Amino acid sequence: MSEHVRVEVTVNGTAHSTDVPARRLLVSYLRDDLGLTGTKIGCDTSSCGACTVLLDGESVKSCTVLAVQADGARVETIESLAAGGSLHPVQEAFREEHALQCGFCTPGMVLAVVSLLRENPGACAEDIRRGLEGNLCRCTGYTPIVRAAIRAAGAEGELA
Amino acid sequence: MTAQPATGPVRWVGQSTRRVEDARLLTGSGRFVHDLRFPGMLHMVTIRSPLAHARVVAIDLAAVRSASGVRAAVTGADLAPLGSMPIMTDNGAQVADVPVPILAGDRVRFAGEPVAVVVADSFEQAVDAAELADVEYSELPVVTDPREALTGAVVLHESAPDNVIMRWRAGSGDVAAAFASAALVVRARVELPRLAAAPMEPRGAVASHDPATGLLTVYASAQDPHRPRLQLAAVLRRPPESIRVVVGEVGGSFGSKSILGPEVFAAAALSIRLGVPVQWVETRSENFLAAYQGRGQQADCELAVAADGRFLALRAALIADIGAYLYPPSPVPPVLTGTLVTGVYDIPAASVEVVGVATNKVPTGPYRGAGRPEGAYIAERMADLAAAELGMDRAEVRRRNLIPAAAHPFRTAVGTTIDSGDFPHLLDRVCEMLDYPGALARQRADRERGEVTGIGLSVFLEPAGLGFVESATLAVRPDGRVSAQVGTSSHGQGHQTAFAQLLADALDLDFDQVEIGYGDTARAPAGVGTFASRSAIVGGSALKMAAQQLRERAMSRAAEVLGASPGEVTWHPGGRLACPGGAVSLAELVAAGDPLEAAATFRLSAPVYSSGAYGAVVSIDRHTGALRVDRLVAVHDAGVVLNPAIAEGQVVGATLQGFAEAVSEQVLHGPDGQVLNGSFLGYGILSAAEAPELWSVFTQTPSPLNPLGVKGIGETGTTGMPAAMAGAVTDALAPFGVRHLDPPYTPERLYQVIAGAERSGTGGGQ
Ligand code: FES
Ligand code: FES
Numbered sequence: 059m060s061e062h063v064r065v066e067v068t069v070n071g072t073a074h075s076t077d078v079p080a081r082r083l084l085v086s087y088l089r090d091d092l093g094l095t096g097t098k099i100g101c102d103t104s105s106c107g108a109c110t111v112l113l114d115g116e117s118v119k120s121c122t123v124l125a126v127q128a129d130g131a132r133v134e135t136i137e138s139l140a141a142g143g144s145l146h147p148v149q150e151a152f153r154e155e156h157a158l159q160c161g162f163c164t165p166g167m168v169l170a171v172v173s174l175l176r177e178n179p180g181a182c183a184e185d186i187r188r189g190l191e192g193n194l195c196r197c198t199g200y201t202p203i204v205r206a207a208i209r210a211a212g213a214e215g216e217l218a
Numbered sequence: 219m220t221a222q223p224a225t226g227p228v229r230w231v232g233q234s235t236r237r238v239e240d241a242r243l244l245t246g247s248g249r250f251v252h253d254l255r256f257p258g259m260l261h262m263v264t265i266r267s268p269l270a271h272a273r274v275v276a277i278d279l280a281a282v283r284s285a286s287g288v289r290a291a292v293t294g295a296d297l298a299p300l301g302s303m304p305i306m307t308d309n310g311a312q313v314a315d316v317p318v319p320i321l322a323g324d325r326v327r328f329a330g331e332p333v334a335v336v337v338a339d340s341f342e343q344a345v346d347a348a349e350l351a352d353v354e355y356s357e358l359p360v361v362t363d364p365r366e367a368l369t370g371a372v373v374l375h376e377s378a379p380d381n382v383i384m385r386w387r388a389g390s391g392d393v394a395a396a397f398a399s400a401a402l403v404v405r406a407r408v409e410l411p412r413l414a415a416a417p418m419e420p421r422g423a424v425a426s427h428d429p430a431t432g433l434l435t436v437y438a439s440a441q442d443p444h445r446p447r448l449q450l451a452a453v454l455r456r457p458p459e460s461i462r463v464v465v466g467e468v469g470g471s472f473g474s475k476s477i478l479g480p481e482v483f484a485a486a487a488l489s490i491r492l493g494v495p496v497q498w499v500e501t502r503s504e505n506f507l508a509a510y511q512g513r514g515q516q517a518d519c520e521l522a523v524a525a526d527g528r529f530l531a532l533r534a535a536l537i538a539d540i541g542a543y544l545y546p547p548s549p550v551p552p553v554l555t556g557t558l559v560t561g562v563y564d565i566p567a568a569s570v571e572v573v574g575v576a577t578n579k580v581p582t583g584p585y586r587g588a589g590r591p592e593g594a595y596i597a598e599r600m601a602d603l604a605a606a607e608l609g610m611d612r613a614e615v616r617r618r619n620l621i622p623a624a625a626h627p628f629r630t631a632v633g634t635t636i637d638s639g640d641f642p643h644l645l646d647r648v649c650e651m652l653d654y655p656g657a658l659a660r661q662r663a664d665r666e667r668g669e670v671t672g673i674g675l676s677v678f679l680e681p682a683g684l685g686f687v688e689s690a691t692l693a694v695r696p697d698g699r700v701s702a703q704v705g706t707s708s709h710g711q712g713h714q715t716a717f718a719q720l721l722a723d724a725l726d727l728d729f730d731q732v733e734i735g736y737g738d739t740a741r742a743p744a745g746v747g748t749f750a751s752r753s754a755i756v757g758g759s760a761l762k763m764a765a766q767q768l769r770e771r772a773m774s775r776a777a778e779v780l781g782a783s784p785g786e787v788t789w790h791p792g793g794r795l796a797c798p799g800g801a802v803s804l805a806e807l808v809a810a811g812d813p814l815e816a817a818a819t820f821r822l823s824a825p826v827y828s829s830g831a832y833g834a835v836v837s838i839d840r841h842t843g844a845l846r847v848d849r850l851v852a853v854h855d856a857g858v859v860l861n862p863a864i865a866e867g868q869v870v871g872a873t874l875q876g877f878a879e880a881v882s883e884q885v886l887h888g889p890d891g892q893v894l895n896g897s898f899l900g901y902g903i904l905s906a907a908e909a910p911e912l913w914s915v916f917t918q919t920p921s922p923l924n925p926l927g928v929k930g931i932g933e934t935g936t937t938g939m940p941a942a943m944a945g946a947v948t949d950a951l952a953p954f955g956v957r958h959l960d961p962p963y964t965p966e967r968l969y970q971v972i973a974g975a976e977r978s979g980t981g982g983g984q
Contacts, residue, residue: 095246102502140245156864161244
């Protein structure tokens with residue numbers, strides 16, 4: 059029925075070559091074709107950020123990107139972050155600061171923070187609040203997420 | 219891990235132990251229903267009514283059925299005969315027999331009502347096929363305003379010609395005499411609009427019927443597995459034993475998933491018919507259209523006040539905009555409002571009447587607070603208005619009327635018995651945190667400079683623990699660890715952690731020697747679920763009782779094994795049982811003999827009352843209507859707190875929800891019954907950039923009604939915030955002649971009030 063296109067994309071370090079319907083969104087490609095269900099879908103208006111992934115290192119809402127648009131690109135999802143079994147400093151900070159409750163927004167939120175701190179390692183609370191505007195959380199009230207981001211910024215500073 | 223003292227009776231309770239849940243949720247390995255994949259699983263999409271009120275003349279699904287990948291498409295008639303979800307009436311409400319249909323019959327009564335469903339190999343195919351449905355409607359007049367509905371000009375259900383589908387009343391004392399003798403009678407019509415719970419994970423389920431065994435397994439995004447199982451049994455007319463419900467990760471609920479959506483029953487019926495798993499996960503747009511909403515209550519209130527500021531009597535006539543049908547818990551919030559209209563005050567006489575009205579809108583049901591915010595809003599608005607009309611300070615009016623701590627258990631004039639609490643202390647504490655006298659002085663100075671600022675206070679109750687029974691089972695595993703199954707279930711509240719803390723202390727074990735399980739009717743003991751801030755109270759108490767039982771059983775087993783008399787055996791940290799002649803571990807005890815298990819059920823005798831107070835200082839930009847929070851403080855009395863980080867997390871999260879309720883959230887319906895702002899673009903969920911900072915503290919008056927002394931904490935912020943914000947905003951606008959204004963306090967609304975007053979010369983300084 060619908061037209062298929064070949065997509066070659068490196069996801070979490072593994073190269074994939076898949077025929078997908080032209081209209082398939084990156085988020086469905088990750089979740090349904092590759093089985094990477096850590097990336098969530100929370101809306102249909104590109105408003106919530108639950109689907110946030112890193113595309114060539116930059117955070118994008120994967121519900122606003124077609125799978126074909128990721129052709130030739132590198133995608134990182136939440137599944138790649140705790141490589142080697144130990145949590146990423148941002149994940150660790152979320153845990154320490156109780157920055158998640160139900161955990162549904164968390165994969166997107168963590169990746170948004172990772173990307174935000176890469177771009178602005180010295181981000182202050184104001185920067186973080188503004189930078190996370192596209193990621194909604196209905197549980198935490200955000201304060202612990204902001205604290206986690208600040209803690210992670212410190213931790214990454216120490217690591218660097 | 220948080221540092222721990224080596225021994226001692228209480229080592230984990232009261233610590234902000236890191237959550238057990240987090241590792242899986244942080245790495246993307248938590249499984250929500252949308253993440254489940256089963257061989258042969260089909261995808262279901264719902265065909266919904268585009269009209270708010272119409273006769274369904276004909277449904278033609280021929281084109282749907284012949285679309286690519288489609289396995290079935292059915293209407294309500296195809297699924298008949300299904301039963302309906304029983305409406306809850308144990309709170310004394312009288313209700314009409316108007317349950318939510320699974321799929322509409324010959325009439326639709328709200329825009330978004332499910333009319334038919336289609337299942338296909340892929341979600342995309344099901345979406346495409348659904349668009350081919352040909353449904354012929356004949357439009358009927360629409361009524362969206364509950365007061366208009368009461369005229370009966372448009373009738374939704376022939377069995378209720380006045381559209382009244384629910385009633386409740388209560389009261390005591392000589393109300394008429396109190397009003398006759400009052401120095402002052404304060405009157406107001408107040409309203410809290412309809413809200414969307416909007417959990418980040420929409421509703422959904424996977425139904426999987428095994429034709430070989432006849433077992434129907436439903437994986438649901440729900441607040442607990444037990445109520446859904448009973449609902450499935452009632453609707454599908456099957457014995458509960460033939461149904462297993464599994465609740466895995468749940469991406470928030472806030473009351474909105476205490477009942478399965480009608481779509482889940484359709485998915486289950488289709489799984490039974492087709493013999494394959496069927497997944498239904500709604501879109502966000504569908505969640506705004508068809509998930510039950512909260513609030514939508516208004517009230518005409520009268521308060522009789524003596525010259526010295528004492529409240530003598532309260533009268534309230536409540537109207538609840540129930541919507542098109544009754545969900546099982548639809549009567550719950552309005553009745554709870556009714557029981558709380560006197561708030562934290564000693565008001566000797568009261569009468570309250572609740573009328574639930576059918577309108578052409580999606581039904582309402584519990585949303586975080588579920589009647590508590592509405593009750594607090596009524597009591598606190600009336601207290602503010604009494605102060606204004608007496609020319610008395612608002613803290614002082616409250617002080618003169620608060621129920622004293624020594625008066626508990628206190629029975630209010632609407633028949634509510636409050637077990638414990640120290641409301642005067644809460645008020646003093648919140649005033650101290652606000653620097654109330656200083657704030658008043660600053661406000662005077664600010665006003666002289668032409669600034670628009672206000673101070674608001676609220677003191678409120680949070681009855682918790684409703685649904686009074688909960689169970690827990692324990693078993694010692696071969697490695698000596700103790701695993702528990704509890705009847706409550708978690709959707710963000712961190713039960714796996716808080717209950718493990720409780721159990722580790724009760725058995726003097728290390729935190730990682732215990733493990734908490736829940737959410738699967740095949741394993742968890744009967745329970746009622748997680749709502750009404752009840753898990754810690756009822757479920758935690760059951761767990762503690764089971765632990766006590768396990769201890770006793772282990773001690774007597776140890777006595778046998780060691781050849782000692784029971785009195786000689788002592789319990790040591792880590793699960794070692796010793797007598798003068800020897801010692802044995804829990805692992806050795808189960809290796810040596812029968813399983814070591816315990817089970818307990820806790821029954822709470824009456825609701826437990828948490829309480830709290832909020833204080834807010836706001837300023838409003840007179841040129842744009844933009845509202846700024848200058849200071850926000852809260853004090854909560856949740857009794858004994860199991861895990862402070864989790865409790866604080868509940869408060870901060872609920873406070874933002876309550877704040878959003880006050881400043882931006884409201885589901886808007888057009889006169890044709892269409893939802894006007896059904897997405898995250900239009901509905902005012904707040905982002906990190908808009909969230910205010912809260913300064914919050916806890917005090918403690920342990921509840922006498924449970925062995926832990928705990929109370930609820932889940933709904934405090936949504937309960938206290940709207941009233942405090944209403945106090946602050948109306949105070950800010952008082953110079954413009956505003957006496958009362960209902961939320962949401964959007965910039966547009968505030969700007970219009972200020973601009974209107976300035977045009978008519980009511981000034982407000984400058
Ligand atoms: S799913 Fe909401 S922004 Fe992508
Ligand atoms: S933790 Fe539940 S939505 Fe963010």
